[in-house]
Amino acid sequence: MKAHRIIERVQREQRAQFGVKNPRTLIAVTPTYVRTFQTLHLTGVMHSLMLVPYDLVWIVVEAGGTSNETASLIAKSGLRTIHVGYKERMPSSWADRHRLEAKMRLHALKIVREEKLDGIVMFADDSNMHSMELFDEIQNVKWVGALSVGILAHSNNADESSVSAAEKEADNPPIPVQGPACNSSNKLVGWHTFNSLPYVEKSANYIDDWGTVLPRKFEWAGFVVNSRLLWKDYDEKPEWMKDLALVDGVDDMESPLVLMKDTSVVEPLGRCGRQVMLWWLRVEARSDSKFPPGWVIDPPLEITVPSKRTPWPDAPPELPSIDKSISVQEQMVAVKRPPKTRSSRSKRSSRSKRKHEARTVETQVSAKQTEQN
Incomplete structure (x- = not known):
């Protein structure tokens, strides 16, 4: 833990010297609803937001009203959260879901x-993946910024039989990207959009459909907005910005x-759209799939495949009866105690006594010999 604190201190000093001097608060907007994969998706974006080194406000809008499952999940983040409900429930079709x-x-x-x-308002969908560089890059925006979004859409279900390899490579690049397009002077001249033609028939x-989920022409996740443009009374608001009441x-x-x-006037970010720092993905389980609330298994599941060997015996050992225990105690009392053995102390005293007697005899013999001489 000491090493982690040292690394954290070094990173903090590096950000203070070489990072954003006056970072602004990030306002992340996440629409969500209770479903099988909500915990999977929402946990991923939550941990990304927890790593952001700036002040952050997380606005979570839940379809069908607020629920305890979502509230308990986002409470683990420790972030400043605004959890609000939306009256409409999430529909089952992808087009209606995008609109809602x-x-x-x-x-x-x-x-x-x-x-x-x-x-700075960013749109962090719960199933998207974010690079940590993204949160540093959007600090450079003045009013409205655009980012390149990597579209993770598989082509296994697309009708590829009538399309040649050259046409597929020309029309649909290996990594589909949606975002701003710039010229050699790094000025915005257009937009890259996802080519959905190879996927239309099998989308x-x-x-519940087994097919490719297609993104919209422009995904909200690819834009960031200065929150002051949304204020009702803001004197420095540019003329090209509409009021929210007009689009209500x-x-x-x-x-x-x-x-x-x-x-x-949109500001292209991420090296003028050449760097992808955000990935769009839509993967969901069936709408009728079963899952435990909060993914907490209570009561425990039943054993469907028993283990061949268990750490406990098949049958517990038989305990001795009361009559047997009494007879054993009586036998122990009847056994005579073994005779006492001489201790090591007594042995030492006897040896020293014999040595003393031997010295006395030698002294007497030497004295007699002296008298005779």
């Missing part, structure tokens, strides 16, 4: 406006770009 998640994120942005939270429409009735907000009148 956009509404839940908009609900979180309203909380940022009402509470006047100051910092998943419902959570929009049924489908595909990305934060809907909040902007001019998207050319």
